[in-house]
Amino acid sequence: MKKINKPQKEDWDTLLKRPTQTVGDIEGQVSTIFREVKQDGDAALAKYTYKFDNVLVDGLQVTQQEIRDATNLVSADLKKAIGVAKGNIEKFHRAQLTAKVAVETMEGVSCWQEKRPIQKIGLYIPGGTAPLFSTTLMLAVPAIIAGCKEIVLCSPPNTEGKIHPAILFTANLCGITRIYKVGGIQAIAAMTFGTESVPMVYKIFGPGNQYVTVAKQIATKYGVAIDMPAGPSELLVMADDTAEASFVASDLLSQAEHGTDSQVVLVSTSKKLIDEVSEQIALQIEELPRKDIAKKAIANSKLIYVENDNTAVALINEYAPEHYIVCVKNEDFYLDNVANAGSVFVGNYTPESAGDYASGTNHTLPTNGYAKQYSGVNLDSYMKNITFQKIxxxxxxxxxxxxxxxxxxxxxxxxxxxxxxxxxxxxxx
The missing domain is CATH 1.20.5.1300 (Single alpha-helices involved in coiled-coils or other helix-helix interfaces)
Incomplete structure (x- = not known):
């Protein structure tokens, strides 16, 4: 990780850039695939699934037998862990249910607001090098609580033409049965237009790589809503001498192993801690099965020393991190001054991994600075507010x-x- 000492404010914009391509760099390819899927339907999906996933899929929709077979491949311990996580996610999202808001604005003029679920939604679950069955929980659980009527799930197949067993088990556990073996840009296009197999939806949810992120943004041009731009994962840790260097390093690496285009940042008022964290990263990264991926992400990441808390807060809000860990003595100051962040993790014993899996909060969050104007996925993401009045x-x-x-x-x-x-x-x- 590159060490930066007391960066000047005029350099922040360059310093805080993400290692991602712009929409313009990718839009041409995305638009081409969208046009083909709109015109050729399932045939285009098969073409691009073979091109990008190296497999010819025989039938896009996952069968009940495939779900049963997948369930048998998931260990009892993992099934139990998924069940615990599901319970916590349900508790947190069910608590977000709100009652009708009603008021008489003046005598004889009654106005009220009620929530209704979005009827047709699409869930995108990344596969590839890290099949995110946890994302299935994060997206499906609130959809069920909200009462969405039609829920479609797309996830890329492996080279055997199958979706990871844990994704299928988790989807079935949540009550999702319309599951399709298609990923990437072509999956987003399929849910945007509908094909012979994949239904069209009104709103698409889910994280993905840079191509999926741009595809979701292109989908909005065709009248389909999205949860947010949610691309390559990122984490910023704010820590001082009260933080445990090994913990901080482990948190940074937990995001670095997501993908080569992930980014992690440490901001600190302690040069000593920065040096200790750097040493710990060098030690811990060698033990990771995905160390080659993590090393590439770490090369795009930064250790930033600032002199005081006010500068740190301003820098962090300018970055607007997807995940933000706060491990400092002056905890309340940092929490009170959070303006831009997807999700905040507080204290030495609150790893970002908890939010990724099982604490209850949602891990589908805005990246690439979009936390300045977007919220992470929550129950309201699946709802519409409709106003009524009677005079x-x-x-x-x-x-x-x-x-x-x-x-x-x-x-x-x-x-x-x-x-x-x-x-x-x-x-x-």
Whole structure:
């Protein structure tokens, strides 16, 4: 990791850049695949699944027999762990349910708001080098709690034409049965347009690589909503001399092993801690099965020394990390001043891994600085707020003159007439 000492503010923009390609770099390829999927449907999916996943899939939809076979391949211990995680995720997301909001804004004028689930949603579950069955929990559990009627799940097949057993077991545990063996750009396109096999959805959820992230953004051009831009994983740790260097190093490496385009950052007011963390990373990385991936990510990562807490907070909010760990003595100051972050982990004994798997919060979070304007996935991500109103005879008499004056001032006579006619009808009674 590159060490940076007291960076000047005018250099922050360059310093904090992610090692990712821009939408412009990828958009051409994504648009080409989208056009083919829209035109050729399943045939295009088969073509690109062979090109990118090196497999010819015989039937895109996962069968019940495949789900049963997969279930038998998952160990009892892992099934139990998934069950514990599912319970915690359910507790946290069910607590986010809210009641109808109702108010009488003036006598006879009643307004209320109710939530309704998005009817058709698509879940994208990354496969590849790290099949994220945990993401299945994160996306499926709140979808079920919200009451979404149609839930489609897409995940890339392996070279045998199968989806990882733990993903299938977890999806089935959550009640998801419409599962399709298709990944990458072509999966997002399939859920955007619909094909002979894969249904079209109204909103797409799920993280992915840079290509999936851009594909989701392109999907919005065709009227499909997305949860957020959620690309390569990233982590920023803020630590001082009260932090345990080995813990910090392990957290940084936990994100570095996600992919070669991941990025991790340590910000610290302690040069001593930075040196200790650097040493620990060198030691721990050699023990990782995915050390080759982690080393490439670490090469894009940084150890940043700053002189004081105020500078640290400003730098961190400018970076807007997906995952943000706070291990400092002055904990409350940092928590009170969090403005931009996807999810925050507090203290020496709160590893980011807890949020990735089992504590209950959602791990589908905005990356690449999008935490400045996006929230992570939550129950409301699957809901729409619909407003209602009802005005009584007394109510239209109370509010009518206000509406007439405003409509006339805007030059919208028909708007005024809609009220005037009602008021005059009440005058006759």
């Amino acid at each position: 009584s005879k007394k109510g239209i008499q109370q509010i009518g003159k206000t509406i007439e004056l405003m409509a006339e001032a805007e030059g919208l006579q028909a708007h005024k007439n809609a009220v005037t006619l009602r008021l005059k009808s009440l005058e006759k009674k």
